[in-house]
Amino acid sequence: MEIKYDFPLGPKDKSYKLPALFVDLLVKSPENGMGYQIVDLYFKNEKEPWENCVVLNCEHLFLPKGLHLDVDTIDKIVMSKK
Numbered sequence: 001m002e003i004k005y006d007f008p009l010g011p012k013d014k015s016y017k018l019p020a021l022f023v024d025l026l027v028k029s030p031e032n033g034m035g036y037q038i039v040d041l042y043f044k045n046e047k048e049p050w051e052n053c054v055v056l057n058c059e060h061l062f063l064p065k066g067l068h069l070d071v072d073t074i075d076k077i078v079m080s081k082k
Contacts (some may be wrong), residue, residue: 002051009062016061016069022077026058029079038080041079043073052080 015048018026034036035057041050052064055077063069 001048003053003064003067005062005064006072007026010064012070014065016063016071018055018061019071019074022074023059025077026055037079038082040080042076042078044064045073046076052082061079
C-alpha cells in the first residue's frame, strides 16, 4: 500500500516513536532531505508493505490521518526506492 500525504506535515498527521532497533538502522542510512527519510515498512503479519512513509529525525514515523499502527508489528524498515 502506498502512503500518501498532504504536505506540510502537521497536527492532522499521527506521529509514532520507532523502537531503538529501527532508530539505530535509520541513523546509519542516508537522508532523502534535511532531517527526513522515505521508507517502506514491512510487517510481521502482512504481505504487503506500506510504501513511502515519512520518518523525521530517524525516530518519528508520521502517518496521515486515519492510518493507525502498532510499532511492535513492524518487521523491518527499508529505504524506499521510489
